[in-house]
Structures are given as structure tokens and as C-alpha cells.
Amino acid sequence: MPQRLAARAGLVAAATALAALALPASAQAQPGASYVGYGQANNATAVKCVQNGLNNIISDHYATQHDLISVDSVFGPETDEAIRYVQYRMLGASEADGVVGPKTGDLIMRYEFGWYTTCFPYVPTSR
Numbered sequence: 001m002p003q004r005l006a007a008r009a010g011l012v013a014a015a016t017a018l019a020a021l022a023l024p025a026s027a028q029a030q031p032g033a034s035y036v037g038y039g040q041a042n043n044a045t046a047v048k049c050v051q052n053g054l055n056n057i058i059s060d061h062y063a064t065q066h067d068l069i070s071v072d073s074v075f076g077p078e079t080d081e082a083i084r085y086v087q088y089r090m091l092g093a094s095e096a097d098g099v100v101g102p103k104t105g106d107l108i109m110r111y112e113f114g115w116y117t118t119c120f121p122y123v124p125t126s127r
Helices: 002-022 044-061 077-091 102-113
Strands: none
Touching: 044 077, 044 102, 077 102
16 A cells, blocks of 8 residues: 555656646746857857847848848857947947857847847846
């Protein structure tokens, strides 16, 4: 009898754990996400999120001055140049370093995703 009770308790615990994993999680910022840029880890998903965000900013504000970039999840010269351009135009010359840290990440996430997105675990933000 004790073995049956222990087996049932184990099944209940396993079912509870699986149910908890299946619940949808709310989008939360990841202030500790890796930076994006030359010399950084450059997770492919993070780069794709940054590229999409940059394209939204460029198309909304600078379409006549800057071309949209390829969204290929690969960090290269085109992405670096677009980051520097947006940083220069929106954050000032002193911020145009080509690296997406929390300040640039906040900007990209605000313009691209309105703070609700699956990109939060990948793009560094201050929130």
C-alpha cells in the first residue's frame, strides 16, 4: 500500500510540474541579455530581433536617408552600420558605438515591439 501511495504522489507531482511548464509566461525584459555587436556573442535570434527593430525605426523615421537592412540573423557590416546610424540619429554621436547594450536595446524594443515580445530574452534592455 505505501508503494502505491508513493507512486500516485509521484504521478501527481509530475503532472503538476508539466502543467506549470505549459502555462504561458508573460514577456519580461532581460537586463542581463548579451550585447549585440562586433566582439559580442551575437546570438542569431538577438541579431534578427535587432535587425527587425532597426528596419522599423529606419522605415518610420529615416526611409529617405537610409536603406533597410537584410534580416538574416547574421551580424555583419550592414547591421553594424545601421546600429551606428540609428544610435547617432536618436541617441547622439557619443552613443554611436555599433553595440546594442541596454540603452540601444530599450530604443529598439520600444520602437519595434512596444515592450511585449519574444525578443526580450535576447535583446539587452534596462527594464
